[in-house]
Every structure is written in C-alpha cells, then in structure tokens.
Amino acid sequence: MAEVRHLAAEAEIRAAEAERKVADRHFSQSQIDRIHKSLARWSGKDIRLPISAVNGDDETNVYAKELLSVLGIIPEWSIQLDEMSTNNGMSGVIVEVLPEATGSDRLLADDLVKALNDSGVQARGPEPHPRRGIEILRWR
Numbered sequence: 001m002a003e004v005r006h007l008a009a010e011a012e013i014r015a016a017e018a019e020r021k022v023a024d025r026h027f028s029q030s031q032i033d034r035i036h037k038s039l040a041r042w043s044g045k046d047i048r049l050p051i052s053a054v055n056g057d058d059e060t061n062v063y064a065k066e067l068l069s070v071l072g073i074i075p076e077w078s079i080q081l082d083e084m085s086t087n088n089g090m091s092g093v094i095v096e097v098l099p100e101a102t103g104s105d106r107l108l109a110d111d112l113v114k115a116l117n118d119s120g121v122q123a124r125g126p127e128p129h130p131r132r133g134i135e136i137l138r139w140r
Contacts, residue, residue, distance in 0.1 A: 027066050031119040035070055038115030042108055047077045067093075097123030105124075 020085055027035075036043075049071065072079040081090035093116065097109045109126035114124035 026063070027070050027121075031121065032070050033113045034119040036074065038118055039071075039074060041110060042074065042077075042111065044075045047074070047108065048080075049077060050080045050082060052082045088125075093121060093123040094127055095123060097126040110112075 014062050028126070051064055051068055051071075053061050068079050068081045071077060094110045095113050097106055101109070106126065113125050
C-alpha cells in the first residue's frame, strides 16, 4: 500500500510539473501590459508583422495565436499568422530581420525582443534568418 501511495504522489508531482510548463506558455495580463508599455513608442506606426508557427503542434499554435493577439491590438499594427514546416527541430521564439530591413525595422526588432524578454518570454534575435524557432517574427 505504501508503494502505491508513493507512485500516486510521484504521478501527481509529474502532472503538476507538466501543467506548470503549459501554464507558462500563456500570456498573463501583467506580461501583456509590460509588452505594450515596452513597445509604446511603436504604437500608431504602420507595422506589418508576420508571425510563423514552425512545426507547430496544438500548444505551439495556441501560443502563436496568443502572441498574435497580444501584438495585434497595438494601434496600426497588422499581424498575420502563418504555419510552416521544416525538419530542423526548431524551438523557441526568434525574431528574424531580413537582410534588406531598414534601420527602423532593426530598432523595432531589438525593442520587440527586449519587450518579450522583459515580460518573461524567452526570445532571441534579431537574427538574419530562422534557425531553431517556433514563432519567427519577420519584417518585410
């Protein structure tokens, strides 16, 4: 009986850890507020921002859609979500800037990565091209 209780307790711990990991992949109101505050200087500017969910499973796609919602309510921002498949085992959030991006695009990319990191979302970049990323933000 003691062994059964021990196994049940271990199962509960594993379930709680899995739930905590999934919970981290949602945006809290506090995170949304921090992101918007960090990007305030870009509010009202015509920003066209595609977001790509790479190799997305259900959880990845939900997270990408939440990111779209978080950024899409910034005035004058136009966000589009696409899905793409690749066989390179990508994971994480990466901001990508195309080689022909303007200086302003690069500043926005820097600010976006900082805003995400400051809100507790792990993001890398800006990078010149996608290398391991679930949501890749591109400026055209």
